[in-house]
Amino acid sequence: MTDTTEARPDPLPSAAPPLSEPSSWHELHLTVNGRPIRAQVESRLLLSDFLRARLSLTGTHVGCEHGVCGACTVLVDGEPVRSCLTLAVACEGASLRTVESLADEEGQLTDVQRAFHEQHAMQCGFCTAGFVMSCTAMVEAPERPAEDEVADQLSGHLCRCTGYRNIRAAVEQVLDDRYGKAGEEK
Amino acid sequence: MKPAPFDYVAPGTLPEALRFLADEEREVKVLAGGQSLVPMLNMRLARPELLVDITRIPELRTLDVEGDGALRIGAGVRQAAVAVDPAVSAGWPLLTEAIGHIGHPQIRNRGTVCGSLVHHDPAAELPTAALALDARFDLSGPAGTRTVDADDFFLSTFLTALEADEIVTSVRFAAQPHRTGWSFEELARRRGDFAAIGVAVLLTRAEAGGVDRARVVFCAAGSRPLRLPEAEDALLAAEGPERLDDAFAAAGAAARARLDPPSDVHADAEWRREAAEILLVRACNRAWERTR
Ligand SMILES: Cc1cc2nc3c(=O)[nH]c(=O)nc-3n(C[C@H](O)[C@H](O)[C@H](O)COP(=O)(O)OP(=O)(O)OC[C@H]3O[C@@H](n4cnc5c(N)ncnc54)[C@H](O)[C@@H]3O)c2cc1C
Ligand code: FES
Numbered sequence: 001m002t003d004t005t006e007a008r009p010d011p012l013p014s015a016a017p018p019l020s021e022p023s024s025w026h027e028l029h030l031t032v033n034g035r036p037i038r039a040q041v042e043s044r045l046l047l048s049d050f051l052r053a054r055l056s057l058t059g060t061h062v063g064c065e066h067g068v069c070g071a072c073t074v075l076v077d078g079e080p081v082r083s084c085l086t087l088a089v090a091c092e093g094a095s096l097r098t099v100e101s102l103a104d105e106e107g108q109l110t111d112v113q114r115a116f117h118e119q120h121a122m123q124c125g126f127c128t129a130g131f132v133m134s135c136t137a138m139v140e141a142p143e144r145p146a147e148d149e150v151a152d153q154l155s156g157h158l159c160r161c162t163g164y165r166n167i168r169a170a171v172e173q174v175l176d177d178r179y180g181k182a183g184e185e186k
Numbered sequence: 187m188k189p190a191p192f193d194y195v196a197p198g199t200l201p202e203a204l205r206f207l208a209d210e211e212r213e214v215k216v217l218a219g220g221q222s223l224v225p226m227l228n229m230r231l232a233r234p235e236l237l238v239d240i241t242r243i244p245e246l247r248t249l250d251v252e253g254d255g256a257l258r259i260g261a262g263v264r265q266a267a268v269a270v271d272p273a274v275s276a277g278w279p280l281l282t283e284a285i286g287h288i289g290h291p292q293i294r295n296r297g298t299v300c301g302s303l304v305h306h307d308p309a310a311e312l313p314t315a316a317l318a319l320d321a322r323f324d325l326s327g328p329a330g331t332r333t334v335d336a337d338d339f340f341l342s343t344f345l346t347a348l349e350a351d352e353i354v355t356s357v358r359f360a361a362q363p364h365r366t367g368w369s370f371e372e373l374a375r376r377r378g379d380f381a382a383i384g385v386a387v388l389l390t391r392a393e394a395g396g397v398d399r400a401r402v403v404f405c406a407a408g409s410r411p412l413r414l415p416e417a418e419d420a421l422l423a424a425e426g427p428e429r430l431d432d433a434f435a436a437a438g439a440a441a442r443a444r445l446d447p448p449s450d451v452h453a454d455a456e457w458r459r460e461a462a463e464i465l466l467v468r469a470c471n472r473a474w475e476r477t478r
């Protein structure tokens with residue numbers, strides 16, 4: 001996890017207008033990985049670039065920048081969304097989670113991360129942070145998601161290396177662990 | 187792949203939003219879920235000077251069933267929220283099914299129903315479902331409000347009856363008749379892609395067993411959602427359950443004969459016509475099973 005609490009400064013004047021006034025830059029308040037953040041951002045700044053360039057959270061990858069590949073997926077108020085299709089300013093007041101929030105300070109992996117490791121659900125790893133974030137949201141649901149819902153979530157991510165089978169196996173491993181095997185009560 | 191500079195504002199009320207939109211000096215655009223607009227900004231296909239984010243206006247964030255039984259979905263309501271709403275799946279299951287075909291969950295978590303309707307991609311599911319369900323659009327502008335029927339709203343590819351200084355505040359769907367079955371069928375190369383061809387079907391079962399009312403609307407078959415009266419007439423001609431298969435086949439044949447779809451990188455016109463016939467028969471069978 002990074003120690004960043006204040007975003008890197010932007011070469012903008014210091015009194016930022018509120019969101020209710022049209023401006024090319026705004027003061028933004030949000031929570032990223034549990035830490036409150038205050039930052040001045042340009043209106044056109046994408047959330048993906050805010051995370052990577054201003055907060056140095058480079059675990060979130062950027063592939064296509066038009067919503068197709070899913071590499072940039074992060075959780076906004078618990079829901080997986082494309083950070084390349086979200087303006088940073090539109091996240092005022094939101095609570096964000098990125099891949100950096102998963103493993104703890106000692107490097108202890110979450111069950112989703114561990115399953116990706118154990119099932120060899122990655123090769124080059126470019127797509128992995130996105131998959132892991134969507135899967136994290138999925139396994140936090142109160143009920144076991146149906147097989148079709150799993151396929152639906154995974155369809156929102158492209159992987160050029162693995163062929164998806166091992167990714168599917170990793171998700172199933174976590175779902176079986178958390179909810180019991182499909183069709184069985186745990 | 188970065189947007190050109192623009193000003194951003196997130197007003198808290200509709201009158202404020204309308205005031206920003208009325209700016210004649212510069213190009214102003216509404217921002218809803220951003221799932222169509224932000225890709226266009228990133229590619230600089232759109233270069234608005236001011237974006238008015240309407241998702242923070244409380245009165246637009248409501249979904250309710252009104253006194254007359256109609257469903258009203260406000261412009262700030264996300265597709266994912268509509269897809270899991272029990273009142274929607276009970277009364278307007280065609281909408282639930284149509285949304286399930288849109289992109290991926292990660293897109294539907296941000297994208298709004300009204301945003302998709304205003305964007306009006308001819309391959310999009312929601313405009314097709316809206317036409318099948320006789321949706322009505324509530325528009326607000328500097329001159330006040332007006333209501334536009336779906337059939338008059340969708341003009342041509344990416345073009346609707348909405349004026350540049352207007353906002354769609356909500357879309358309304360009247361209660362559906364009893365014994366109405368539904369189906370939204372589509373073919374796409376990969377899961378989550380826009381449809382290469384798709385069809386929405388609504389069938390209402392008559393007391394006597396035949397079809398009382400039929401709606402057949404295609405997506406990706408032209409420059410707007412395309413209702414096919416010839417196929418609907420073929421379905422209405424079904425006199426009783428024993429003749430249904432013939433009626434479904436006749437509807438499918440009518441679609442193949444009448445549609446004049448485009449040829450593009452996704453599919454050629456002949457493939458689309460053939461697929462339209464097969465999908466329509468499949469959709470009719472499924473809708474009929476659901477009329478009980
Ligand atoms: C990878 C990917 C796959 C997709 N797949 C599909 C698919 O299979 N099927 C499908 O139908 N769509 C698909 N989409 C598009 C998605 O459904 C969008 O959410 C939708 O088209 C636009 O809704 P939005 O709320 O995001 O609108 P925005 O992107 O914010 O706005 C779209 C346009 O509508 C205008 N606008 C929005 N709301 C209003 C309003 N209330 N009043 C006036 N103007 C308004 C905006 O100014 C803009 O011009 C996909 C998108 C992506 C990125
Ligand atoms: S970089 Fe955001 S979806 Fe590809």
Ligand code: FES
Pocket residue numbers: 121122123124125126127128158159160161162
């Ligand atoms: S592991 Fe290389 S793209 Fe998925």
